[in-house]
Amino acid sequence: xxxxxxxxxxxxxxxxxxxxxxxxxxxxxxxxxxxxxxxxxxxxxxxxxxxxxxxxxxxxxxxxxxxxxxxxxxxxxxxxxxxxxxxxxxxxxxxxxxxxxxxxxxxxxxxxxxxxxxxxxxxxxxxxxxxxxxxxxxxxxxxxxxxxxxxxxxxxxxxxxxxxxxxxxxxxxxxxxxxxxxxxxxxxxxxxxxxxxxxxxxxxxxxxxxxxxxxxxxxxxxxxxxxxxxxxxxxxxxxxxxxxxxxxxxxxxxxxxxxx
Amino acid sequence: xxxxxxxxxxxxxxxxxxxxxxxxxxxxxxxxxxxxxxxxxxxxxxxxxxxxxxxxxxxxxxxxxxxxxxxxxxxxxxxxxxxxxxxxxxxxxxxxxxxxxxxxxxxxxxxxxxxxxxxxxxxxxxxxxxxxxxxxxxxxxxxxxxxxxxxxxxxxxxxxxxxxxxxxxxxxxxxxxxxxxxxxxxxxxxxxxxxxxxxxxxxxxxxxxxxxxxxxxxxxxxxxxxxxxxxxxxxxxxxxxxxxxxxxxxxxxxxxxxxxxxxxxxxxxxxxxxxxxxxxxxxxxxxxxxxxxxxxxxxxxxxxxxxxxxxxxxxxxxxxxxxxxxxxxxxxxxxxxxxxxxxxxxxxxxxxxxxxxxxxxxxxxxxxxxxxxxxxxxxxxxxxxxxxxxxxxxxxxxxxxxxxxxxxxxxxxxxxxxxxxxxxxxxxxxxxxxxxxxxxxxxxxxxxxxxxxxxxxxxxxxxxxxxxxxxxxxxxxxxxxxxxxxxxxxxxxxxxxxxxxxxxxxxxxxxxxxxxxxxxxxxxxxxxxxxxxxxxxxxxxxxxxxxxxxxxxxxxxxxxxxxxxxxxxxxxxxxxxxxxxxxxxxxxxxxxxxxxxxx
Ligand SMILES: Cc1cc2nc3c(=O)[nH]c(=O)nc-3n(C[C@H](O)[C@H](O)[C@H](O)COP(=O)(O)OP(=O)(O)OC[C@H]3O[C@@H](n4cnc5c(N)ncnc54)[C@H](O)[C@@H]3O)c2cc1C
Numbered sequence: 001x002x003x004x005x006x007x008x009x010x011x012x013x014x015x016x017x018x019x020x021x022x023x024x025x026x027x028x029x030x031x032x033x034x035x036x037x038x039x040x041x042x043x044x045x046x047x048x049x050x051x052x053x054x055x056x057x058x059x060x061x062x063x064x065x066x067x068x069x070x071x072x073x074x075x076x077x078x079x080x081x082x083x084x085x086x087x088x089x090x091x092x093x094x095x096x097x098x099x100x101x102x103x104x105x106x107x108x109x110x111x112x113x114x115x116x117x118x119x120x121x122x123x124x125x126x127x128x129x130x131x132x133x134x135x136x137x138x139x140x141x142x143x144x145x146x147x148x149x150x151x152x153x154x155x156x157x158x159x160x161x162x163x164x165x166x167x168x169x170x171x172x173x174x175x176x177x178x179x180x181x182x183x184x185x186x187x188x189x190x191x192x193x194x195x196x197x198x199x200x201x202x203x204x205x206x207x208x209x210x211x212x213x214x215x216x217x218x219x220x221x222x223x224x225x226x227x228x229x230x231x232x233x234x235x236x237x238x239x240x241x242x243x244x245x246x247x248x249x250x251x252x253x254x255x256x257x258x259x260x
Numbered sequence: 261x262x263x264x265x266x267x268x269x270x271x272x273x274x275x276x277x278x279x280x281x282x283x284x285x286x287x288x289x290x291x292x293x294x295x296x297x298x299x300x301x302x303x304x305x306x307x308x309x310x311x312x313x314x315x316x317x318x319x320x321x322x323x324x325x326x327x328x329x330x331x332x333x334x335x336x337x338x339x340x341x342x343x344x345x346x347x348x349x350x351x352x353x354x355x356x357x358x359x360x361x362x363x364x365x366x367x368x369x370x371x372x373x374x375x376x377x378x379x380x381x382x383x384x385x386x387x388x389x390x391x392x393x394x395x396x397x398x399x400x401x402x403x404x405x406x407x408x409x410x411x412x413x414x415x416x417x418x419x420x421x422x423x424x425x426x427x428x429x430x431x432x433x434x435x436x437x438x439x440x441x442x443x444x445x446x447x448x449x450x451x452x453x454x455x456x457x458x459x460x461x462x463x464x465x466x467x468x469x470x471x472x473x474x475x476x477x478x479x480x481x482x483x484x485x486x487x488x489x490x491x492x493x494x495x496x497x498x499x500x501x502x503x504x505x506x507x508x509x510x511x512x513x514x515x516x517x518x519x520x521x522x523x524x525x526x527x528x529x530x531x532x533x534x535x536x537x538x539x540x541x542x543x544x545x546x547x548x549x550x551x552x553x554x555x556x557x558x559x560x561x562x563x564x565x566x567x568x569x570x571x572x573x574x575x576x577x578x579x580x581x582x583x584x585x586x587x588x589x590x591x592x593x594x595x596x597x598x599x600x601x602x603x604x605x606x607x608x609x610x611x612x613x614x615x616x617x618x619x620x621x622x623x624x625x626x627x628x629x630x631x632x633x634x635x636x637x638x639x640x641x642x643x644x645x646x647x648x649x650x651x652x653x654x655x656x657x658x659x660x661x662x663x664x665x666x667x668x669x670x671x672x673x674x675x676x677x678x679x680x681x682x683x684x685x686x687x688x689x690x691x692x693x694x695x696x697x698x699x700x701x702x703x704x705x706x707x708x709x710x711x712x713x714x715x716x717x718x719x720x721x722x723x724x725x726x727x728x729x730x731x732x733x734x735x736x737x738x739x740x741x742x743x744x745x746x747x748x749x750x751x752x753x754x755x756x757x758x759x760x761x762x763x764x765x766x767x768x769x770x771x772x773x774x775x776x777x778x779x780x781x782x783x784x785x786x787x788x789x790x791x792x793x794x795x796x797x798x799x800x801x802x803x804x805x806x807x808x809x810x811x812x813x814x815x816x817x818x819x820x821x822x823x824x825x826x827x828x829x830x831x832x833x834x835x836x837x838x839x840x841x842x843x844x845x846x847x848x849x850x851x852x853x854x855x856x857x858x859x
Pocket of ligand 1: 422423424425429430431432455456457458459516524694697698699700701702703704707
C-alpha cells in the first residue's frame with residue numbers, strides 16, 4: 001500500500017513569530033520545521049504501510065527556498081521519499097492555490113492508494129486544503145479521522161465528531177484528514193536520521209508541474225487578508241478559595257459557559 | 261514554568277569554532293560523519309530531550325524513588341521515557357561502530373549530553389553511566405566480553421554502573437576491601453559492600469552490568485592491588501538470553517539533597533552465594549582500566565555544570581522579563597519595570613550567560629582534544645592527548661563549581677520565589693550540588709592538575725598552552741573597536757596565570773604542601789583564564805561571521821558583548837585568585853584541630 005502524506009513546513013512555533021505588515025502574512029524566511037499537526041498523518045501512514053506489509057510513504061510539501069528541514073524529520077521517521085514544490089511564484093498563495101499545487105505534486109508522487117493530510121496547519125488554520133485537494137483529484141474526501149483501517153479496496157474510517165465518532169467507508173484511493181493527537185508520532189531514531197540523508201527529495205517548480213503562474217501565488221489568490229489586529233489580552237482568572245463548597249461555584253461556572 | 265529549549269545554535273557555534281569540528285570530520289576516523297548530519301542529530305536529540313526527558317524533571321524530583329526488597333522503582337513515566345530513548349538509539353551516538361554505535365566524535369556527543377542533562381539531570385545519569393561501561397569494555401574487554409555485553413549496552417537495553425566507593429574508601433579507592441576469589445571455571449566470586457552506586461538498581465532495563473573494583477586475596481595493598489570485574493545483575497546464557505539472577509542486591513537507597521530520581525544504592529555483593537564476576541583486563545590492573553574512561557567520565561560531569569546552569573538560566577531569563585518590581589533607573593515611567601531593567605539583574609544574567617558559553621566552549625575543546633588524540637597519529641596524537649590530560653581536571657572541577665554558582669544565581673534572580681520549589685530553579689541548584697563531589701571531588705581534581713598534569717613533559721604542555729592563550733593578542737589587537745577591554749583584561753589575566761604556574765611548579769617541587777595548599781585556587785585561576793580565552797576566540801569568530809555578511813547579527817553581536825562582559829567582570833578576578841593560589845600553606849597549619857573549634 002502506498003500512502004502520500006501532505007506535510008507543511010512552518011516557522012518553529014517556539015520562536016516568536018512575526019507578521020509581515022505589508023503582506024499581512026506570517027514571515028517564513030527563516031528555518032522551517034515539520035508542522036506538528038502533520039506528524040500524526042506521517043505516523044498513521046507509517047503504521048498503515050507496516051500493517052499492509054508492503055508499499056511506502058511519500059511526502060508532498062510546498063515551501064519557500066527549497067526548505068527540506070521538516071521533510072528530513074518526516075523522512076527520518078520512516079517516509080521513503082518526498083516531492084517538494086518550491087517556487088518564488090508561490091508566495092502569497094491562498095488555500096485553493098496551495099491545493100492546486102499539492103494536487104499536481106501528489107500526481108507526480110506516483111500511484112497512491114491513500115492521501116493523508118492534517119485537518120489544518122498550525123500556522124494558517126484555513127482547514128480547507130484537504131477537501132479542495134480531494135475535489136481537484138476527483139477523489140472521496142473523509143475528514144477528522146481518528147482511526148483508519150484498510151479492508152481490500154475499502155477504506156474504513158472512524159471520523160471524530162463532537163459527540164463521538166462516525167464510522168465511514170469509501171473506496172480507495174481517497175483523501176483523508178487526520179485529527180491531531182490521535183496517534184503518538186514516533187521520534188526519528190538515530191539510524192533513521194542517518195538513512196534520511198540519502199532518501200530522494202524530488203525538488204520541482206510550478207513549471208515542472210505544468211501550473212500556470214497566474215493561477216497561484218498573489219496573482220491567483222481569490223482570498224485576501226484585509227486586516228490584522230492584536231489579540232485581546234487575556235483577562236485575569238478568578239481564584240476560588242475552597243471552603244468546602246467550591247464545587248458549587250465550579251459547577252455554576254461551567255453551567256454559565258453552557259458546557260454542562 | 262519555562263520549558264527547556266536545547267541551545268542548538270550555540271552548541272554548533274562552539275563545535276565549529278572551538279571544538280575543531282572541521283578538523284575532526286577531515287580525519288579518517290570520523291570520515292563517515294558530516295557537519296550537516298551533526299546539526300540534524302543535535303536538533304533531533306535536543307527535541308527528543310525537550311519533549312520526552314524534560315517533562316519528567318520536576319515530577320521525578322517530587323515523586324522520587326521507591327525501594328523494596330524486589331528492587332528500585334523509578335518515578336512515574338521514567339521507564340517509558342527511557343524506552344523511547346532506547347528506541348531512538350541515542351545511547352550509541354559516541355560508541356564505536358563495531359558493536360552498533362554511531363562512532364560520532366566525543367565533542368558532538370558532549371553537546372548532545374548537555375541537552376539530556378539539562379532536560380533531566382537525574383534520569384540522564386543512567387545513560388551517562390552506561391557510556392562509562394561501554395568505554396571501559398571497548399578498551400579492556402576480551403572479544404567475548406565485548407560480544408556479550410556491548411551490543412545491548414550500546415542500544416541502552418542494558419545499563420551500566422561504576423562501583424568504586426565503599427564506606428571506608430571514597431577519594432582513596434585504594435582502601436577498598438571488596439573481595440574477589442578465582443573459581444576453577446575462571447570466573448570470580450565477588451563479596452563485599454559498595455555504597456553510593458548510581459543507578460545500581462532500577463526498573464527501566466532488563467539487565468544491569470555492574471563494573472566493580474575488588475581485591476584478590478593476595479593482592480598488594482592500595483590501588484596497585486585492585487582489579488576490575490563485570491558483575492551482571494542477571495547472568496547471560498551462551499545464546500545471549502538472560503539466565504539466573506546474580507547474587508548482587510540493592511539493600512537500600514539514599515535520601516538526598518538533589519537528583520531525587522537517580523537511585524544512589526548500597527549494593528551488597530555475594531552475601532549468600534557470592535556474586536559471579538568476570539575479570540576485565542589483567543589482575544591488579546583495575547585502576548588502569550578505570551583511568552581509560554576517566555577523561556570522558558570527568559568531562560561528562562563537567563557538562564552537568566553547563567547543562568544545569570543553562571536550564572536554570574533559561575528560567576531566570578524568562579522570569580526577569582515577567583516580574584515587575586521597582587522603576588527603571590533613568591526612565592520616565594511611574595509603572596513598575598520588569599526586573600531585567602535593573603543593572604544588578606543584568607549583571608547576574610550576563611554572569612550566567614558568559615560563564616555558560618565559556619563552559620560549553622571548554623567542554624567542546626577538551627572533548628575534541630580527546631577525539632584528535634584518537635583520530636590522529638604519532639606526535640600530533642600525543643600532543644592532543646596531553647592537552648586533554650591537562651584540561652580534564654579543569655573541565656570537571658571548574659565547570660561544576662561554576663555550575664553551582666550559576667544555578668545559585670538563578671535562584672537569586674527569582675528572589676523569594678527562587679527558594680520556593682514551584683519555581684523549578686531550586687531543583688537545578690540542588691541537583692547541581694553533587695557534581696563538585698562525585699567522580700573525584702574537586703579538591704582531588706585540583707591535586708591532579710597541580711601534582712600530575714602541570715608536570716607533563718616537564719611543564720612544556722602547560723607552557724605551550726599558556727603561550728597559545730597569549731598568542732591570541734595579535735588577533736584581538738587587529739579586531740580593534742569593541743575588543744580593547746577583552747584584549748587588555750586577557751593579557752593581564754594570562755600573566756597572572758603564567759606567573760602563578762611558575763610559582764606552583766617551582767614551589768611544588770621543593771615542598772608539595774605549599775603548592776597543594778593553593779591547588780583549588782590555582783585550578784580556579786586556570787579555569788577563569790581559559791574561559792576568557794575561549795570567549796575571546798568566540799567573539800573573534802562572531803566578528804568574522806558578521807564581517808562575512810551573516811544575517812544573524814543579533815546572536816553574533818551578543819557573543820561579542822558576552823565576551824566583553826566576562827573580560828571586564830570575571831577576568832580581573834584572576835589577579836586576586838592568583839594571590840590566593842600562591843599564599844602557601846603557612847596559615848593552614850598554624851592552627852590545629854583544637855584551635856579551629858568555634859566554641
Ligand atoms: C549522589 C551520589 C552518587 C554517587 N555515585 C557514585 C557511583 O555511581 N559510583 C561510585 O563508585 N561512587 C559514587 N559516589 C561516591 C562519590 O564518588 C564519593 O562520594 C566521592 O568520591 C568522595 O568520596 P567520599 O564521599 O568518601 O569523601 P571523602 O573522600 O571522605 O572526602 C571528604 C573531603 O575530604 C577531601 N579529601 C579526601 N581526600 C583528600 C586528599 N587526599 N587530599 C585533599 N582532600 C581530600 C575531599 O575533597 C572532600 O572534601 C556517589 C556519591 C553521591 C553522593
